[in-house]
Amino acid sequence: MTHTEKTRKTEKAEKALKAEQSAYGATGVPGPAPAGLDAHLVVDRGSFRLDVALTAAPGDVVALLGPNGAGKTTALRALAGLTPLTDGRLRLDGAALERTAPESRPVGVVFQDYLLFPHLTALDNVAFGPRCHGATKAEARARAAEWLERMGLADHAGAKPRRLSGGQAQRIALARALATNPRLLLLDEPLAALDARTRLEVRTQLRRHLAEFEAVAVLVTHDPLDAMVLADRLVVIEDGHIVQEGTPADIARHPRTDYIAHLVGLNLYKGRAEGHTVQVDDGPAITTTEDLTGPVFVAFPPSAVTLYRDRPTGSSARNLWQCEVAGLETHGDQIRADLTGELPLAADLTTVAAAELDLHPGATVWATVKAAQTNAYPA
Amino acid sequence: MTSPTDAPDKSAAAADTLRGGPRRGRVRKGLGRGVPLPLLVPALLGLAFLVLPLIALLVRTPWHSLPDQLTSPEVWQALKLSLLCATAATAVSLVIGVPLAWLLARVEFPGRGLVRALVTLPLVLPPVVGGVALLMALGRNGIVGKWLDAWFGVTLPFTTAGVVVAEAFVAMPFLVISVEGTLRAADPRYEEAAATLGASRFTAFRRVTLPLIAPGIAAGAVLAWARALGEFGATITFAGNFPGRTQTMPLAVYLALQSDPEAAIALSLVLLAVSVAVLAGLRDRWMTAS
Numbered sequence: 001m002t003h004t005e006k007t008r009k010t011e012k013a014e015k016a017l018k019a020e021q022s023a024y025g026a027t028g029v030p031g032p033a034p035a036g037l038d039a040h041l042v043v044d045r046g047s048f049r050l051d052v053a054l055t056a057a058p059g060d061v062v063a064l065l066g067p068n069g070a071g072k073t074t075a076l077r078a079l080a081g082l083t084p085l086t087d088g089r090l091r092l093d094g095a096a097l098e099r100t101a102p103e104s105r106p107v108g109v110v111f112q113d114y115l116l117f118p119h120l121t122a123l124d125n126v127a128f129g130p131r132c133h134g135a136t137k138a139e140a141r142a143r144a145a146e147w148l149e150r151m152g153l154a155d156h157a158g159a160k161p162r163r164l165s166g167g168q169a170q171r172i173a174l175a176r177a178l179a180t181n182p183r184l185l186l187l188d189e190p191l192a193a194l195d196a197r198t199r200l201e202v203r204t205q206l207r208r209h210l211a212e213f214e215a216v217a218v219l220v221t222h223d224p225l226d227a228m229v230l231a232d233r234l235v236v237i238e239d240g241h242i243v244q245e246g247t248p249a250d251i252a253r254h255p256r257t258d259y260i261a262h263l264v265g266l267n268l269y270k271g272r273a274e275g276h277t278v279q280v281d282d283g284p285a286i287t288t289t290e291d292l293t294g295p296v297f298v299a300f301p302p303s304a305v306t307l308y309r310d311r312p313t314g315s316s317a318r319n320l321w322q323c324e325v326a327g328l329e330t331h332g333d334q335i336r337a338d339l340t341g342e343l344p345l346a347a348d349l350t351t352v353a354a355a356e357l358d359l360h361p362g363a364t365v366w367a368t369v370k371a372a373q374t375n376a377y378p379a
Numbered sequence: 380m381t382s383p384t385d386a387p388d389k390s391a392a393a394a395d396t397l398r399g400g401p402r403r404g405r406v407r408k409g410l411g412r413g414v415p416l417p418l419l420v421p422a423l424l425g426l427a428f429l430v431l432p433l434i435a436l437l438v439r440t441p442w443h444s445l446p447d448q449l450t451s452p453e454v455w456q457a458l459k460l461s462l463l464c465a466t467a468a469t470a471v472s473l474v475i476g477v478p479l480a481w482l483l484a485r486v487e488f489p490g491r492g493l494v495r496a497l498v499t500l501p502l503v504l505p506p507v508v509g510g511v512a513l514l515m516a517l518g519r520n521g522i523v524g525k526w527l528d529a530w531f532g533v534t535l536p537f538t539t540a541g542v543v544v545a546e547a548f549v550a551m552p553f554l555v556i557s558v559e560g561t562l563r564a565a566d567p568r569y570e571e572a573a574a575t576l577g578a579s580r581f582t583a584f585r586r587v588t589l590p591l592i593a594p595g596i597a598a599g600a601v602l603a604w605a606r607a608l609g610e611f612g613a614t615i616t617f618a619g620n621f622p623g624r625t626q627t628m629p630l631a632v633y634l635a636l637q638s639d640p641e642a643a644i645a646l647s648l649v650l651l652a653v654s655v656a657v658l659a660g661l662r663d664r665w666m667t668a669s
Contacts, residue, residue: 082571102574115572119590128586132577180577 035093036060037184037216041078042087043071050074050240051088056216056233058093058183063231064220067259071240072220073112076186079218080109092183092216103132105184108177112189114169116161122172123148123157129180147175151209167198174209185210187219191226203229224263228252236260254377255299266299267345270379278376284342286369287318288376295379302336304373305347308366309357319369321345325361328354335359339367433651440648441641448645456623457631458649464539464627465607468546469554472603476554477596481584483555484562485570495559502552509548510616517544517617541618542625546607553606554599561595562588598661605657609650 036057043050050071056062064072077083079090081102090097097105108129116125126144131137148154151171161169170190177185190206191199207230210217221227227234228248235245236257244256255261261268271280273292279285286298312320323341330336335354337347347367349357357365441448448454482488483495501509517524517535527533535541569591573583589596611629618625620634628650635643 080571080575082574102571103577103579105575107575109572109575111568111572115566115568117569117572117587117591128573128578129576132573132579132582176576 037079037218038089038091039079040088041075041090042085043074043078043083044086045074048074048240050078052235052237052240052242054218054235056218058215059213060233061210061213061217061219061231063227063234064218064237065224065227065234065263066222066237068222070237072222072237073188075237076109076188076218076220079184080107080186081105106180106182107184107186108180108182110170110173110177110185110187110190113193114161114173116164116169116172116176118161121158121160122153122164122168125161125172126176126179129176133180143179144175147179148172151175165198166194167202170194170202171205174206178209178213183215185213185215185217187217189221190219190230191221191223206230224252253299253375254297256297256379261299265346266301267305269298269343271296271298273376276371280343284321286343286374287371288374289371290376292376292378296376297379298374298376300369300374302346302348303334304369305345306368307337307347307349307353307357307359308368311366312368318371319374321367323365323367325359325363325365327361328359337365339365343367436644436647436651440644444641445645445648448642449649451642453622453631454642454646454649457626457628457646460539460542460623460626461608461628464542464546465550465604465610467543468550468607469600469604471543471547472551472554472607473596473600476551476599476603477558480555480558480562481588484559485567498555499552501549502556506549506610506612506614507616510545510613513545513548513613513617517541536617537619537621537625539618539624542614542627545613545617546610549610549613550603550607554596554603557599557602558592558596561592561599564595565591601657601661605654608653 034057036055038055040053041050048071052071052075054062054075064075066072074083078085081097081100085098088098092106116122117128120128123141123144126147127137127140130140130143135143145154145157148157151174153168153171153175156164156168156172161172164172170193174187174190187206191203194202203226210219210230219227219230221230231248233245234248234251236243236251236259238257238259244251244260246254251260252264255264255266255268258268269278269280269283269286271278271283271286273279273288273290273294273296275291275293276288277285278288278292278296278298280298288298311322321341321343323339323343323345325337326340327338328335329338331348333351334348335351337349337354337359339345339347345367349359357363359365479498483491483498488494513521514536515521517527519525519528519534519536524535527535535544565588569587570580570583573587574580578586608627609629610627611633614625614627615630620626620630622631626634628646632643632646632650635646
């Protein structure tokens, strides 16, 4: 068998190529090109343009995080071949997939609402993929049964999707995607369809399954917690472009856009550092502990803010600003105050403290932050 | 309502009766919120217009001689032929109509709107014109029929196969439109899910789409079958009226009306019964307001 003539005009050639790829994956023999994902996705859709570069090694779990409409799902669909690329490249274990039809890509997808085939049992849903890849009915079912066993759902093999709970359906969808031995696993908002309680449990299970998965996994989410628990690396997308990428811890500590800062619950300002003082763009100066020079970000959590009704006299805090309460909302057992003024910021305080301060929209307060609780880093 | 002057009085009285007193709970619930007369009167007239002929048919049915009428060999022959041809026409429509519906619903190609219009045309075309058109295409001297005859010795006009062709021509658009609507309503992402699992478009259609739209296909098939069963104009034009070969029930009814009106009524009653049965079968789909 020679695959040198990679014309990909016939399905046969496709299948042979794919077999070669999975053989590499199984035996660990490296292909001519680096294993894993190497993609530059460009999709033009009218006024929206997605332009995102993604690379990942086998075993990586990458989360695409971003607000609604940022292009996360478009990126996922482009990887699966469901949305054609306008430009760019897509290489998986060295094979170029830009022009490969979705059914011929070694890619598995877990859709947001799972899209389990309603007319098939759980077992036959999982067996669907192997069957399409040429397994006999008996082989496909045997493989599907193994997957259900691994997912702890052997008892539900005969159930139709509408009889399954959200968490069970999620696991069946994962088993269905994994049963084709994909080299790239895509998960679109894998936990969004679940209620809060199930979510916690399924998140833990999903984390375990993703850790066991030996190829590349890319998941899309707008939930920072899902992203941080499930992924090794976060790629934050806003308006079709990557605004930041890194480990969850790095991104949580050093957010670079308001969106990320808001997600991880930090107040974030951009400014110029001059030693221990950061002059915020269009705002006051903030005193920090870091000694930096040049453009920087300063971040601090809302819990680091202390509010006073009157200007504090004995406070040692160097960072003191007068603010006006723009809004109040409950945040767990805390109250989060949204403040405007010379420095817009969010502050967390207890319900009792909020009552004592007589906080209400329009009230004037003084906010302080200790320098030790701020975090400055180069922009 | 012979004189226009007394009509309003009468209908006003009728409306009062229908509106009912406060004690007539059911009626009050439906009509009590003041259905305006200019709507109520034509509505009732419309209802009467549709139901009255059917009542008349039942009233005039020669019930005592009905068993004899219905067991006569001519009736059986026509009924059997009708059922056979309508079923065959439905089968033909399914085999070529469902893929056509899929094409219209799922594949974007230039001129799709025009193709859809062409598919829908037989729906509004007078069936007789359809029959003439079929003769021009598939008749002995038709543009295709000429070659069918010369190469394969196949002649369609004035044969039972011709009846099937004529009925399929008229009935298939009903199936296509119905199935296309179901396909458009069905979530195409199931097909995408199938594709990511390695299913070709045809496999996805066969193993995912087809089972999902089966109820729509069934409804379309029943509709097409009912239309084929009642087909008259295209059939008599293209296939003629030969008892036992091309004389279906509607043709038999029309002919019997000239010579033996009682037989015509009996035959009509059979078709009415079949229609009611079809409607009963479809009631969940079309008779319950969504």
